[in-house]
Amino acid sequence: MEYQLNFNVNDKIYIRDPESSELGRQIVSKAIELIHEIGYEHFTFKKLALEIGTTEASIYRYFKNKHLLLIYILNWYWSYLEFLVMFQLKNIGDPRLKIKTVIQLLTSELPQNSGKMKYNVPYLNQIVITESSKVYLVKEIKEINQAEVFKPFKDLCNTIANIILELDAAYPYPHSLSSTLIEASHNQQFFSSHLKRLTDVKTNQEASVYVAAYLEDLVFRVLR
Amino acid sequence: MEYQLNFNVNDKIYIRDPESSELGRQIVSKAIELIHEIGYEHFTFKKLALEIGTTEASIYRYFKNKHLLLIYILNWYWSYLEFLVMFQLKNIGDPRLKIKTVIQLLTSELPQNSGKMKYNVPYLNQIVITESSKVYLVKEIKEINQAEVFKPFKDLCNTIANIILELDAAYPYPHSLSSTLIEASHNQQFFSSHLKRLTDVKTNQEASVYVAAYLEDLVFRVLR
DNA sequence: GATTGGTGATAGTGTTACTATTATTAAATA
């Protein structure tokens, strides 16, 4: 049986729904590859248009600017991640095992569900690590937050906070611990790949494995 | 007695030492105000030149680009912060109190030492919270790291890691916990000001006070 | 058969991120 996972993204993020046409899907798909390759700062709509074989103007009919395109991509990722969390936790009763599963999902490359994924998930992973904080660390935070573009991220944070409360109902900072885990999973992976002295990763140790071990240890020291 | 604190910044960061002239000091000082006001993305050398009453070309004689100017500013901050940590910890024996002091320094506005500070420290604080991760979350991370521009940050991380080890010599992740604390102190402050749902901050509760309480609780749960 | 919607092609504007040149002035040195 063939199926495709779709996650609806807030329609304030785009001008035209990129899911609604081949060009739209190409824009998102190739943007992921290009941002992964050259980084968000060097990424431009002109380069993307050239890559796709279309024009800048056509891309502007889908997204107002590259910031919103990045938000779109990250929202897709966060929605997918929350889907995976929900899916994998469905039959788990033990909250300790739930937390372990969540940390695995936060640190390892996400499963390329069914092999027929729309987007390159390992690339997405790297983009999330390196670029995700750039969507909110801006002066316009208030306006973009009012457009509810961070809902998938907040939902994910909330889901994890609830699992934290299952483990320790009296813990006073479930949301902060949750957002700290998510953010730490990104920056510790970045650090253990590029700025090793900021971590305790061993040479030859895989970044994702190291970070998973660190975060698991951390959570179970906090909640015991 | 009048004195000024000086922190030597790696000379690979600048073309001409901004400490060496009035214009240089103006560039750094006004850059802090302008970045604080309009944010790093909107900040340009042209606007800065206009603000100072000089020309773009003159600024380019001091800094190759705005990224390196930001690195310069952050390095000054990190050096100052480490100085304060060292200074305030000098006569403290109890490692628990040391950690508490460090967390206070990480979360509260830094003391405007002696009132005769070169730069606007409260502004610097905000800049660190919002802009600091942008200096390393770039594709060029390898090259800029080789220029040793992150030394003050790594030193600070190391200093805090050593205090962590004083508290629990067997703790296996002192550097990761240290860098997590530093980063969390930034993003939790940002979240509790702008994306409250990602934290457990109460309405009307001061962000810095909340974050200090959260981080203290966290550290002492991890190291007990 | 006429209308509509999506795309391509092309052009143009204002801004950003620089580089280069030349003139002016102040300080250092002969």
Add this chain to the structure above:
DNA sequence: TATTTAATAATAGTAACACTATCACCAATC
């Protein structure tokens, strides 16, 4: 005092970026 030098101001210019606008074309649909 005259002369070199160094720092800055003034100006100009370029390539890339971040858009906006217009028009022609084609395919689907009413």
